[in-house]
Amino acid sequence: xxxxxxxxxxxxxxxxxxxxxxSCIAGRSGLSRAITTSKISRPGLPLSxxxxxxxxFAIQVFGRGEQAYxxxxxxxxxxxxxxxFFDYELPCCIFSxxxxxxxxxxxxxxxxxxxxxVTALASSDFTRRLIQSLDEVFAPTETIHAVFxxxxxxxxxxxxxxxxxxxxxxxxxxxxxHRLISDDTVRLRCISDNxxxxxxxxxxxxxxxxxxxxxxxxxxxxxxxxxxxxxxxVQLAVHLEPWDASKSYDRIGDEKLSDTYLGITVPKVxxxxxxxxxxxxxxxxxxxxxxxxxxxxxxxxxxxxxxxRWLESEAVRHAYIExxxxx
Amino acid sequence: MVTRTLTxxxxxxxxxxxxxxxVKTANKFKSDFYLExxxxxxxxxxxxxxxTLGATHQSTVTMVCEGxxxxxxxxxxxxxxxxxxxx
Numbered sequence: 349x350x351x352x353x354x355x356x357x358x359x360x361x362x363x364x365x366x367x368x369x370x371s372c373i374a375g376r377s378g379l380s381r382a383i384t385t386s387k388i389s390r391p392g393l394p395l396s397x398x399x400x401x402x403x404x405f406a407i408q409v410f411g412r413g414e415q416a417y418x419x420x421x422x423x424x425x426x427x428x429x430x431x432x433f434f435d436y437e438l439p440c441c442i443f444s445x446x447x448x449x450x451x452x453x454x455x456x457x458x459x460x461x462x463x464x465x466v467t468a469l470a471s472s473d474f475t476r477r478l479i480q481s482l483d484e485v486f487a488p489t490e491t492i493h494a495v496f497x498x499x500x501x502x503x504x505x506x507x508x509x510x511x512x513x514x515x516x517x518x519x520x521x522x523x524x525x526h527r528l529i530s531d532d533t534v535r536l537r538c539i540s541d542n543x544x545x546x547x548x549x550x551x552x553x554x555x556x557x558x559x560x561x562x563x564x565x566x567x568x569x570x571x572x573x574x575x576x577x578x579x580x581x582v583q584l585a586v587h588l589e590p591w592d593a594s595k596s597y598d599r600i601g602d603e604k605l606s607d608t609y610l611g612i613t614v615p616k617v618x619x620x621x622x623x624x625x626x627x628x629x630x631x632x633x634x635x636x637x638x639x640x641x642x643x644x645x646x647x648x649x650x651x652x653x654x655x656x657r658w659l660e661s662e663a664v665r666h667a668y669i670e671x672x673x674x675x
Numbered sequence: 676m677v678t679r680t681l682t683x684x685x686x687x688x689x690x691x692x693x694x695x696x697x698v699k700t701a702n703k704f705k706s707d708f709y710l711e712x713x714x715x716x717x718x719x720x721x722x723x724x725x726x727t728l729g730a731t732h733q734s735t736v737t738m739v740c741e742g743x744x745x746x747x748x749x750x751x752x753x754x755x756x757x758x759x760x761x762x
Contacts, residue, residue, distance in 0.1 A: 493718040510702075510720040532723035533715075549715070549727040558722045564691065 352485055354440045354463045355379045360485075366477055369467045370442070374454040378461035383407060383439045386482035388475050390414060395421065397429040404436035407478070411471030415447040422452055434460040444471040487537045488610050496529040496546045496580070497521050499635035503546060503580035505534065505614070506631070507607075508588035512621055515557055517588070519567075520628040527577040528567050531557040536582065538610035547579040554578075584638045585614045586631055591622035601637075601648035615641075677740045677749040683730045685759040693760035694725040700751050706742025708752075719752075 358370055358379075372379065389406040392414055393399075410418070421430060434456050440463040443449055449457075449464060457464040467474055495506040495514040499521060506514045515531055522528050530548035537545045548554030555568045555576045568576050585607045597620055598605075605616040617634050621627060637647055683689060689697075701708045701720050708719035710728060712735075717724035719738070730736050740748045 489714070491715050491717065493721065493724065510718060532721050533717055533727050550729065553723070553727055556723060564722070 352383050353380050354383060354465075356485075357383060357440075358465070360481055362477075362481060366481060368474065368477055368481065369469055370465045371467075372463055372465050373449070374464040375440075375457035375460070375462045377458075378440070378463045381437070381439050381461075381463065383482070386479055386486050388478060391433065392417065394433050395429055397432075399432065402436070404438055407439055408441045409471060409475055409478075410441060410443045410447065412445050412447070415443060415445070415449075418453060419450065422450055427452070430456065434462060438462050440465055442467060442474075444469055444474045484537070484539060487539050489538075490536045490610055491549060492534055492536060492609070493532065494534045495531050496534045496582070498527040498529060498577055498580050499632055500526070500639060502635040502638050503529070503583045504631060504635055505546060505582050505585045506588060507585060508621075509590075511560075512588045512590065513627065514588060515559055517627045517631065519557065519559065521631065522567060522571055522575045524628060524632070525575075526632075527575055528555060528557070529577045529580050530554055531567075536609050538612055542612065544582040544609055544612040544614065545579055546582045551578075582609070582612075582614055583642075584635060585616040586634060587616060587618045588621050588627065589618060591620040591625075595620075600652075602652070677738075677745045679738050679749055679753060681736050681738055681753065681756040683732060683734050683736065684756065685762040686732050687762065688732050688734070689725060689728065689730040689736075689760075691722070691726065693755075693762070694722045696755060696760055697725055697752065698722050700755055701748065704740075704742070704744045704748040704751070706740050706745045706748045708748060709739040711737040711739065 354372075357368075358372060360368065362368060385406055387403060387406040389403040389408050390411065391402075391408045394402045395414065395417055418430065421427065430453070441457065442465045444467050446468040447466065449466070454464060456462075469477070493507070493510075495518045497504050497506065497518050506517060508514050518528055518531060529546060533549045534546045535549050537547070539545055556564055556566050558564050587607075597618065605618065606613045607616045608614070615638065619627060619630055619634075640647060685693065687693075698720055710717055710719045710725060712728045712730055715728060717728060719725060728736065738749065738752055740746075740752075742748075
C-alpha cells in the first residue's frame, strides 16, 4: 500500500459485521492526510496536558470518557491542552459511541484541517474492527503468477510455467464443482504473521480466464455465482511441471515439500504433467489428503505402520514355523 | 538481464488487444519476461496478468527480460510500445 489516506479509510468497503459506520463532520480539507499505522491512540493523557510518548501519528479515538473530559475542559474554559493537541499533525480524530463533538471542537478541527469523524459504534467494538481492517490494509502483499482455486474447502495455489496447463486444470476443477478465486495473477496477503490470504488482483477483472483457443471467458457468468469466491486462505501449493523422466518423483508421500510466501510456509506437492494424466483428479485427491493431514491422519505414515505391523507378525510366524519344524 | 522503462503511448492504454500482441510477441522468445508497475510484478507471457497491471495512457511500465535471447525480446517489445501497438 503506497499511501493510505483518511479518505481511503472512509471508502473502505467492509461487510456488515466489519462495518465501521464512519462519517466525516469537520476538517474535510485534511482528508488527504496519510494513515501510516494500524496503531490507535486514546488521547486521555494528552488532553490532560501530558504529551510525553504521545502517539500523534496514530488515529485518535475519543470514547465516552475522553468525550466527557473534553466537555468538562470546555465548560471550565481550559482549552490550552486541546489546542496543543491539535498542534500535532494528527491523521484524524474519531468520536465513537455516537457522541457529538462540541461546536468549539468542530471549529478547531476545521481550523487545523484535522478530519473529525463520528461513528455510532461503541468504542470497544469500533477499535477492534478498526485494528482488524487496518491490519489488513498494512499487511505485506505479494503478487504471484498462479491460479488459485478452492477444492473441498482447501485453498489450492496452482503454480507452474506458462503453458503447462494451469488454467485448463482450474477450468476442469470448476466444472467438477470447485471454486475459482483468481486466474493468472494472485495477490497474497500475510495477515497477523501466520495467515496467508489469496485473492484476485482486481475485483473488476477477477474470475475471468484466458483459455488458449477460446480467448477470455467469464467464469462467473458461464458457471454461475457458486463457482467463484473472492478470497481464501492458502493451504496447499501444487506445482505443475512437464514430466521429466530423469527426475524421481515422490512415490510414497512422505516427502515434506513446502513453499514460502511472505514468510509463511505452505505444504507443497509437485505433480508431473503428461498427456493422459488427469491432473484435476490428482489435485482433488491432494486436497482430500491435506484435509486428512489437518485432522492428524497421514495416509503414507499409516500405510507404513500397517506394513511394519504386518512384517512383524509374518516374521514371528516364520520363526515359530522354523522352530516347530526342527525335531 | 535487460531492464527497460517503457511508456504507454496509445490513448486507450493496455487493454485486451495490446496485451494479446505483447504476449504473442513475447512467446516467440525463450527468455523469461516480466512487467512491473508500481508494486506489481507479473509474468509478461500471460494476457490476464498484463491487463491487471491497469497500464493507462502515459503510465510507465518496467520490463525485465532474462534468458538466452533477452536482447532481441527487449527490442521487439520496445518496438511494440513505440508503435503504440499499431493503434
